[in-house]
Amino acid sequence: MISVKHVFKTFGSGAAATTALDDVSLEVARGEIFGVIGQSGAGKSTLIRVINLLERPSSGTVTVDGEELTRLSPDQLRLARRKIGMVFQHFNLLAGRTAQGNVELGLEIVGVSGAERRRRSLEILDLVGLADKAGAYPAELSGGQKQRVGIARALAGNPKILLSDEATSALDPETTRSILDLVKTINVQLGLTVLLITHEMDVVKRVCDSAAMLENGRILEQGSIVSLLSTPGSRLVHELFPLGEIAPHPGNTVIEITFSGGSADRPVIAQLARTYGLDVSILGAAVETIGGNQAGRTRLELPGTPLANAAPIADLRGQGLLVEIVGDGAVVEGSRA
């Protein structure tokens, strides 16, 4: 649905130039919720703004729904943008218009007639749960309500794609959850493809089917959450399931097990202790429900050197678990199950 190929974006020139996007390629499938995470300044906003060409890439192509936006004339681009709704971190609502007026803006731009505009805007406001606030001005709404108006405005023109740049980062955790649930509902009900930018791992855990990690303008990893879970040494997975600092354990073996799907339900640790007579200590665990499935990581300490524990580790890997052997503060060996 969205295909970004070899996009570079440089701001400024000469010595003052900053490369915000450095050979970024990205594929977002139809109907999925795709999350882009990265630290402040990583280039997330630049990336999302490149997708509807609010920011023109220095080079590379952006294709949305089969249409190569980077080749369109300004008039064609305006038409193409109507297929792409955008939600902003700071809402960007017109202060002089009511909630309904803001939602109608997109319809006015497209040229929808008055009666139809009112009907459609009220319908969308109802969908986002703001039917009773249609006549309120943005200054009279809470942050969460404003963002719902922002989402309603983006949806009014029946887009195929929703872009969201940190739509929840100005909101408290509870409001964030309700907005994310709304995004998920829309994604399911309207079959909308969603690309969302966030720096909160919780957002990815809660709604995303796929994710990409951006650092210094480069994509480090991308793929479906499921496939990332079975990728050894995945930074994204490590950040999704943080286990904290690793203390040195001389003479012992520390391993990290990533499990997902069916393997999550098996009593892996008990089995290990029973079969090999090992005193297994659990150093840390992080478990979440992702896409309706349990997934997580556990850090275990096994007595003896990694060599001495070769058999139990091989056994775990044989069960389809991703096992990484951890040294003093770092993964020293990882391999695909």
Place this chain on the structure above:
Amino acid sequence: MIDPAAPGFWPGLFQVLLVGTGETLYMVGVAVLFTVLVGLPLGVLLVGTERGGLFEAPFGYRPLGRVINRVLEFIVNLGRSVPFIILMVALIPFTRLVVGTFIGSTAAIVPLAVVAIPFFARMVEIAIKEVDSGLIEAAESLGATRWQIVAKVLVPESLSTLILGLSTTVTSIINFSAMVGTVAGGGLGQVAIQYGYQRYSTIHMVAVIILIFIIVMMLQGLATWLARRFSHRTRPARSRVAVPPAI
């Protein structure tokens, strides 16, 4: 010297003030109309043709945008820097061309509009620059044309500031309209000069000052009220009137 005790003084004064006020309102009113019609687009273009503005590259030509910006800047600066009294005289051939004469209230409209247009254009420029660029992006993301952005975002969102700017502009037009009176442009200015100054009637002078003061006050009041009416930036003030305790 006019004698206030002479018969017919007060009805005469009343008559002169009525005509003068009418002429002033006429001159100022029509001049304001032209000022808005020309100054508003001018101000929008001043901002728009700047680097990164909406009209940075009209018809796809970036140099064209730059040239338009330079020319408008030049015109506005010129209009703002020439003293009014000089502008008025310098414009006489032009006024005669447009109106047919350079004497009277209708002729006075020309220099009034010419001086007010650049003034108001700057006010528009300031007001529009205050509009959050995020709002422009939001409209762009919805597929808005440049003119739709001007009509649906820039102007409505800066309406309060525009109204206050217009009110300041109108005040200065009233100011200048009095100066036009000194060269037979009519209006309250001419009353003050003809009766108050040349014929030493303090009563005429004071009456003109009071009338102009009242007009300006009413204008300011109206502008403030309208600006508040169109500003939805803050939550509406809750009633601060306490419920009187039951006795």
